[in-house]
């Protein structure tokens with residue numbers, strides 16, 4: 001004797017109940033596995049919190065659908081009139097059905113609440129953002145893990161607090177999933193990200209904008225191309241970061257002028273915001289200065305066709321977490337700490353060549369880098385392959401490590417694709433505006449004075465440096481006449 005309404009006993013509802021039961025059991029097991037940490041796979045989360053719960057709900061929906069279809073079928077066959085169920089609590093079948101329904105619904109509500117919360121957490125996790133669509137996000141994820149923000153979840157910068165951005169993120173996220181599945185995304189992913197959340201609501205949650213940062217010491221040793229007869233060149237500078245609020249102490253330096261007090265707006269004429277012909281700046285005194293590039297060949301009307309952007313953190317810190325370094329810089333820094341043996345003849349040029357060779361995949365690069373370097377020594381200095389074998393091998397390991405973190409052929413990502421706006425050596429950066437070529441109608445210029453943003457306190461060939469705490473005039477390490485004064489550094493220093 002069935003103890004439930006007879007309309008439950010139809011194939012559709014039974015299949016639905018079966019699906020629901022099996023998927024419920026699976027979720028419980030997967031959930032336990034996730035909690036106990038038995039399995040460390042990003043896909044476990046997708047199944048536990050997204051795919052299987054969706055199947056569970058589908059199964060549950062099939063039960064009432066099956067019941068409706070069943071009742072309609074019965075009515076048609078028996079020619080019955082439409083009758084609603086009479087709830088007779090004296091009937092054990094009705095009591096059981098109501099019990100199952102009430103307890104089941106309550107359980108489901110509690111479980112769905114917990115499940116939705118888990119799904120929400122999961123969809124915001126680094127694991128989900130960085131690992132699930134492995135190929136697409138791999139460059140960002142890799143660079144992120146070795147950045148100052150390696151412990152800051154992706155969502156803190158890309159989504160932030162609040163329901164409105166959460167919804168926006170899920171909508172664009174759904175589109176991203178679609179574009180990944182149907183291979184419709186751009187390689188490399190285009191920046192600037194069109195609707196990145198304003199820095200005010202992300203970065204500033206952790207970095208209080210008016211907090212004062214003291215000077216930062218920047219110390220660099222540069223190894224020339226031919227290491228044999230030229231000494232490495234050393235430079236030490238105080239970077240005047242500054243910032244702060246006038247009530248709390250000193251206010252000066254890079255941050256103060258740019259953010260707390262000044263309001264800077266600009267127009268860029270290219271996608272990546274590298275060409276800036278027009279700048280407006282309103283200072284504490286309330287006066288607005290308008291700087292135009294000397295070679296500007298557009299009138300104000302033509303300029304209005306472009307977007308005017310208010311400067312914020314991202315206009316300088318556009319690579320806080322996904323930093324793809326130029327090969328010269330990483331090789332040089334590795335030589336400075338002796339991870340690449342600096343006294344190996346020709347190693348700088350050779351390492352650059354090995355890193356920038358157009359490999360088709362990262363695996364291929366990792367395999368061929370050792371061969372390129374060994375073969376080169378075999379041809380040009382076979383005796384070194386014996387005498388300096390240990391140094392050559394440890395340098396190769398370091399070059400591979402640099403390669404793995406900064407070059408991603410499958411997504412066409414390297415330093416050239418993503419200019420870094422901090423500094424001015426390999427990309428225009430600060431010199432997009434501070435180039436001595438932006439003037440007001442009154443003749444004020446945005447200066448590129450070498451001691452404006454940093455004070456050079458020590459420079460010279462290693463062992464023969466000169467120091468002056470008040471600041472030294474810059475001396476260019478190689479003889480290029482006066483070109484460094486007039487030509488942007490990044491025109492010659494391409495990073496390779």
Ligand code: HEC
Nearest residue numbers: 129130140141149152154157189191192193318320321322
């Ligand atoms: C400290 C803040 C921060 C964190 C943490 C962060 N990002 Fe980003 N991300 C940015 C900024 C800023 C940009 C560049 C915006 C621009 O240029 O428009 C960016 C750009 C990107 C881009 C565009 C391509 C590129 O390389 O610029 C992708 C994709 C991306 N992030 C994914 C991730 C993923 C995945 C994680 C976590 C593993 C993550 N981000 C963590 C701030 C962050």
Ligand code: HEC
Nearest residue numbers: 148149152156157199202203204205206207313314317320
């Ligand atoms: C969830 C908090 C959080 C958010 C959001 C965040 N940061 Fe950070 N940031 C940190 C922490 C933690 C450090 C490391 C501090 C340290 O090493 O002393 C850091 C370090 C930095 C540094 C110093 C890097 C260095 O080389 O030492 C910069 C610059 C920076 N953040 C900029 C940004 C920018 C720009 C954004 C927005 C895109 C941002 N941060 C968003 C927490 C955050």
Ligand code: HEC
Nearest residue numbers: 203204207209213214216239241254258259312313316422
């Ligand atoms: C005019 C460009 C510019 C703007 C705009 C800017 N910064 Fe910076 N910031 C710098 C430079 C340059 C440095 C020092 C270079 C470095 O650390 O690589 C720096 C350093 C920092 C540091 C590290 C400080 C330390 O003591 O090491 C943090 C944190 C930071 N900025 C956060 C922010 C935040 C948050 C904003 C937005 C409110 C912002 N910056 C806006 C140029 C800028």
Ligand code: HEC
Nearest residue numbers: 253254257264266281289316422423429430432433452453
């Ligand atoms: C979009 C254009 C633009 C960019 C990019 C830019 N700045 Fe500026 N900067 C300005 C303007 C405008 C002023 C204010 C000049 C004025 O009106 O007095 C300024 C002022 C400054 C000052 C104060 C100068 C003074 O008179 O004391 C410093 C320091 C500074 N910027 C550093 C930087 C650094 C470092 C970078 C790169 C990380 C940078 N700026 C990038 C436009 C820019």
Ligand code: HEC
Nearest residue numbers: 220235422423424425430434447448449450452453454474
């Ligand atoms: C508008 C501000 C500004 C001006 C003007 C400026 N610099 Fe810089 N410079 C920076 C910043 C910011 C960095 C630090 C970048 C970083 O943190 O990697 C830097 C870094 C450097 C470095 C180290 C580069 C590296 O990555 O190895 C050198 C060398 C240098 N500057 C020389 C100069 C010279 C020479 C001039 C004058 C022609 C000059 N700077 C003018 C802001 C400025």
Ligand code: HEC
Nearest residue numbers: 222223224225233476477478480483484487488489492493
């Ligand atoms: C006309 C081209 C040119 C310009 C412009 C230029 N440089 Fe150089 N720079 C060179 C050459 C060539 C070398 C020597 C390369 C070598 O021996 O590796 C060099 C070497 C250097 C080095 C030693 C490290 C290295 O790469 O070997 C530093 C630091 C440097 N330049 C800084 C700057 C800065 C800062 C600026 C902008 C203010 C600048 N340069 C502008 C051509 C230029």
